Amino acid sequence: MQIPESPRVQPERRRLVEILLGGGLVASVASFLYPVLRYLVPPAVPELGGDEVVAAKVGELKLNGSKIFRFGNRPGILILTAEGEYQALSATCTHLGCTVQFRSDLHEIWCACHNGLYDLNGRNISGPPPRPLEAFQVQVRGDEVVVRRKREA
Amino acid sequence: MGLLIRARDWLDERFSWAELIAPLREKTVPVHRLSYWYFLGGITLFLFIVQVCTGILLLLYYRPSADGAFESVQFIMTRVQFGWLVRSIHSWSANLMIFTALAHMFSVLFLRSYRKPRELTWVSGMLLLFLVLGFGFSGYLLPWNTLAFFATKVGTQIVGQVPLVGHWLMIFLRGGEDVTGATLTRFFGFHVAVLPGLATLLIALHLLLVQRLGISVPPRVERQWQIHPEQAREMKFFPSFFLRELMAWYIALGVLGALAALSPWGLGVKADPFSPAPAGIKPEWYFLFMFQTLKLIPARLWFVDGEVLGIFVFGLAGLIWLLLPFFDHLGQGRGRRLILGGGIFALAYMAAMTIYGYVAK
Amino acid sequence: MWRNRLLSGFPGPFLAVWFLAGVAYGQAPNTCVDCHSALDPPYQVTQEQFSHDIHAQKGLTCASCHGGDPSKADMDAMSKAAGFRGKIERQQVPSLCGRCHSDAAYMRQFNPSLRTDQYSQYLTSVHGKRLAKGDQKVAVCTDCHGLHDIRPPSDTRSGVHPLNVAQTCARCHADASYMKGYSIPTDQFADYSASVHHEALAVRGDLSAPTCSTCHGNHGAAPPGVGTVQNVCSTCHVFQAQLFESSPHKAAFQAASLPGCVVCHGNHRVSRTSDAMLGAGPQSVCLQCHIEGDPGHQVAGEMHQRLTALEVAITSGDQLLARAESSGMEVGQARLEQDQARDALIKARVTIHTSQVARVDEDVQGGLKIAAKAYQGGQNALAERNYRRKGLGLSLLTIVIVLIALFLMIRQIERKPS
Numbered sequence: 001m002q003i004p005e006s007p008r009v010q011p012e013r014r015r016l017v018e019i020l021l022g023g024g025l026v027a028s029v030a031s032f033l034y035p036v037l038r039y040l041v042p043p044a045v046p047e048l049g050g051d052e053v054v055a056a057k058v059g060e061l062k063l064n065g066s067k068i069f070r071f072g073n074r075p076g077i078l079i080l081t082a083e084g085e086y087q088a089l090s091a092t093c094t095h096l097g098c099t100v101q102f103r104s105d106l107h108e109i110w111c112a113c114h115n116g117l118y119d120l121n122g123r124n125i126s127g128p129p130p131r132p133l134e135a136f137q138v139q140v141r142g143d144e145v146v147v148r149r150k151r152e153a
Numbered sequence: 154m155g156l157l158i159r160a161r162d163w164l165d166e167r168f169s170w171a172e173l174i175a176p177l178r179e180k181t182v183p184v185h186r187l188s189y190w191y192f193l194g195g196i197t198l199f200l201f202i203v204q205v206c207t208g209i210l211l212l213l214y215y216r217p218s219a220d221g222a223f224e225s226v227q228f229i230m231t232r233v234q235f236g237w238l239v240r241s242i243h244s245w246s247a248n249l250m251i252f253t254a255l256a257h258m259f260s261v262l263f264l265r266s267y268r269k270p271r272e273l274t275w276v277s278g279m280l281l282l283f284l285v286l287g288f289g290f291s292g293y294l295l296p297w298n299t300l301a302f303f304a305t306k307v308g309t310q311i312v313g314q315v316p317l318v319g320h321w322l323m324i325f326l327r328g329g330e331d332v333t334g335a336t337l338t339r340f341f342g343f344h345v346a347v348l349p350g351l352a353t354l355l356i357a358l359h360l361l362l363v364q365r366l367g368i369s370v371p372p373r374v375e376r377q378w379q380i381h382p383e384q385a386r387e388m389k390f391f392p393s394f395f396l397r398e399l400m401a402w403y404i405a406l407g408v409l410g411a412l413a414a415l416s417p418w419g420l421g422v423k424a425d426p427f428s429p430a431p432a433g434i435k436p437e438w439y440f441l442f443m444f445q446t447l448k449l450i451p452a453r454l455w456f457v458d459g460e461v462l463g464i465f466v467f468g469l470a471g472l473i474w475l476l477l478p479f480f481d482h483l484g485q486g487r488g489r490r491l492i493l494g495g496g497i498f499a500l501a502y503m504a505a506m507t508i509y510g511y512v513a514k
Numbered sequence: 515m516w517r518n519r520l521l522s523g524f525p526g527p528f529l530a531v532w533f534l535a536g537v538a539y540g541q542a543p544n545t546c547v548d549c550h551s552a553l554d555p556p557y558q559v560t561q562e563q564f565s566h567d568i569h570a571q572k573g574l575t576c577a578s579c580h581g582g583d584p585s586k587a588d589m590d591a592m593s594k595a596a597g598f599r600g601k602i603e604r605q606q607v608p609s610l611c612g613r614c615h616s617d618a619a620y621m622r623q624f625n626p627s628l629r630t631d632q633y634s635q636y637l638t639s640v641h642g643k644r645l646a647k648g649d650q651k652v653a654v655c656t657d658c659h660g661l662h663d664i665r666p667p668s669d670t671r672s673g674v675h676p677l678n679v680a681q682t683c684a685r686c687h688a689d690a691s692y693m694k695g696y697s698i699p700t701d702q703f704a705d706y707s708a709s710v711h712h713e714a715l716a717v718r719g720d721l722s723a724p725t726c727s728t729c730h731g732n733h734g735a736a737p738p739g740v741g742t743v744q745n746v747c748s749t750c751h752v753f754q755a756q757l758f759e760s761s762p763h764k765a766a767f768q769a770a771s772l773p774g775c776v777v778c779h780g781n782h783r784v785s786r787t788s789d790a791m792l793g794a795g796p797q798s799v800c801l802q803c804h805i806e807g808d809p810g811h812q813v814a815g816e817m818h819q820r821l822t823a824l825e826v827a828i829t830s831g832d833q834l835l836a837r838a839e840s841s842g843m844e845v846g847q848a849r850l851e852q853d854q855a856r857d858a859l860i861k862a863r864v865t866i867h868t869s870q871v872a873r874v875d876e877d878v879q880g881g882l883k884i885a886a887k888a889y890q891g892g893q894n895a896l897a898e899r900n901y902r903r904k905g906l907g908l909s910l911l912t913i914v915i916v917l918i919a920l921f922l923m924i925r926q927i928e929r930k931p932s
Contacts, residue, residue, distance in 0.1 A: 020915065
């Protein structure tokens with residue numbers, strides 16, 4: 001037996017439900033489309049490039065100067081040596097995790113916590129640190145100094 | 154409503170599809186105590202559509218290389234407007250879809266809808282299920298985080314244990330001997346091109362068969378209706394069943410939205426191939442029962458390597474499952490009872506092993 | 515042809531075995547060990563034991579220290595004519611070892627970078643001085659380095675490997691009955707075992723952490739004096755020592771002949787520091803000298819209060835970020851800032867050694883600024899979360915409307931004609 005399709009219901013009631021359904025559909029579709037349309041608009045910073053970050057602008061560092069920058073979720077240290085070369089390393093001391101600093105008088109990297117010393121290549125040369133600091137690749141692009149993780153071979 | 158009718162007529166004048174669509178107006182769906190199970194197939198289809206849409210959106214920002222993938226997903230989650238929503242819906246919908254696909258398969262099995270003449274519908278459906286699992290496996294790697302990396306490593310290594318072709322299969326899947334950026338690119342190709350293409354064809358076939366053959370009625374209900382024809386009930390697909398289907402789809406949409414907003418999918422840590430595998434690594438829940446089984450099989454059984462035996466058993470089980478309808482009419486009801494028993498056993502086994510896999514260290 | 519016969523056939527392998535045996539034992543026949551391996555302790559020395567000895571591995575024999583002739587059989591090996599010395603008396607041990615180990619030219623042929631001042635250092639040590647006066651109970655070379663199985667200090671099985679030094683010293687220094695008659699305490703090992711230095715060394719495996727010999731010297735072992743113990747600590751804790759130098763405590767301690775560092779931190783039982791050690795609380799070390807009302811007491815209280823303020827700010831930030839994270843928000847930047855704030859707190863905790871509130875305040879204010887930023891980041895994350903939930907609520911509302919409408923429509927369509 002077939003369930004009849006044509007309603008024997010007041011047209012106004014039918015109308016009301018139709019409007020409710022139509023309105024609800026439009027509203028719900030709008031609530032889905034709104035995030036999608038916002039999504040399609042690219043964000044202000046178009047890239048979170050590979051494993052790289054802009055550490056500084058050219059000219060920001062003086063010769064024999066340094067800067068701590070954010071690399072991923074850990075600090076990194078960017079150094080402009082007296083010879084004018086950039087060097088970027090992890091700034092987390094390999095002993096107990098303190099943040100290291102550049103000593104312009106020693107031309108070495110020093111950890112204030114327990115007097116650990118690293119050379120400018122990150123090698124641990126004195127004091128408690130058991131391992132070298134991880135070194136990063138530095139590239140100067142235009143007026144930006146870009147730091148990226150060293151690629152595996 | 155009047156607007157819709159006018160639109161329909163306008164399109165019909167230009168597509169001339171009135172005769173093709175006409176049968177759809179007459180299509181009916183049987184109504185009985187177990188009719189609610191009929192919704193599962195449609196929900197799975199709906200979730201697939203959600204996956205395609207969110208997947209295309211993700212494609213706009215995702216980068217399929219080892220040094221870009223993780224960061225691009227992080228970018229989507231943190232910088233793109235509502236990126237977190239699109240990605241979380243994609244991840245949740247994937248899991249939900251696998252669940253509804255399995256539920257759909259089991260409901261078809263227990264309702265015995267696979268009987269003649271619907272055997273090919275079952276076969277195409279099973280192939281779709283395998284594709285869906287393939288989607289899950291390939292998509293899981295794409296964020297390139299630690300869990301995904303090692304899960305893929307373990308999974309492809311198990312494939313490599315298949316006798317004769319295993320090693321070649323593993324190299325084919327991995328794009329090399331090890332899991333590397335090449336694997337990621339390859340899995341990406343599978344996930345967004347190969348599998349969707351195959352799935353579209355199979356879905357079209359599956360739906361066509363369902364359309365042509367109509368909806369099956371469970372045997373007990375069928376017999377009941379043969380005795381008492383006045384009890385047989387059905388509803389028209391348009392609009393009755395369709396409206397109900399729409400309700401189910403909207404409920405699914407609501408559930409997805411709530412899951413995505415209240416429990417966003419995490420990202421973890423970027424994969425580092427040189428670090429050791431984290432202890433107690435497990436695959437996602439839909440592979441867990443197989444993984445747990447392989448863990449429990451002893452290393453050697455007589456002369457056969459334990460893992461190979463496990464793979465063989467699961468392979469055989471999959472093949473039998475694929476061809477299930479053809480065993481149905483064997484030996485006067487014995488085939489049918491075997492299938493029923495097998496179905497109950499499989500369901501119980503999968504559920505128990507999945508729970509065990511979660512609870513075990 | 516004759517070579518073929520030599521290499522193939524029986525003589526070849528036989529010679530090879532003999533050759534290898536000779537190499538393995540490092541030298542020609544050793545009758546000392548042949549007999550002494552069968553004796554009971556204390557005369558027992560086995561070949562296996564001696565093979566671990568660094569001297570044996572370098573080609574020295576029993577005769578190198580004890581004299582005699584290891585190639586002779588039986589008692590002839592121990593002939594006075596061959597220079598046999600028998601058991602070396604404790605008094606003689608250091609000078610015997612020093613005969614080689616202080617000879618730079620001799621040691622150069624084995625390891626050119628080994629120090630050769632151990633004996634001269636030993637003579638300056640408490641052990642060396644007492645031994646010279648006839649005290650047989652003090653440590654000589656063999657007590658710490660081992661007797662016939664001396665391993666290099668880098669070997670973890672050596673009694674003088676950094677991980678084992680404390681236990682080696684404790685064999686005497688923690689033995690109350692052995693140390694009776696000496697006027698020094700015997701609780702150093704127990705105290706040291708409860709210290710952070712011991713934890714760093716033994717539990718964390720940080721070989722740079724100090725053990726007994728780090729502060730007391732090894733061969734020239736002596737307690738650092740009251741005026742110099744600070745120098746010992748400052749080899750690692752540079753900053754704290756420098757700040758202390760510029761503080762009012764320096765002059766005051768010197769005048770009272772008090773050792774720097776040790777008064778507040780202890781010498782052996784150097785415990786984990788806490789903010790409670792500062793100020794006026796029950797665990798404060800300041801109260802050892804300062805009383806309520808004196809300026810020092812005031813300063814201590816203020817410094818403590820500053821540290822606590824920063825700590826509280828960081829903790830509340832952590833709690834907020836944890837809440838944000840558990841509801842699925844990404845707070846990496848804020849967490850990084852929290853780490854920077856923690857660094858500032860660590861720095862402030864070092865700056866208290868100046869005993870100047872202004873200096874501490876400088877570091878604390880910097881830290882508070884960063885902590886405030888991190889806290890703001892957490893609040894932004896939670897605000898974003900609430901915005902998402904509102905959006906979800908709105909969307910769910912529209913969905914519910916559609917569901918109700920569909921339900922009504924279905925009912926309408928399927929209503930039976932009246």
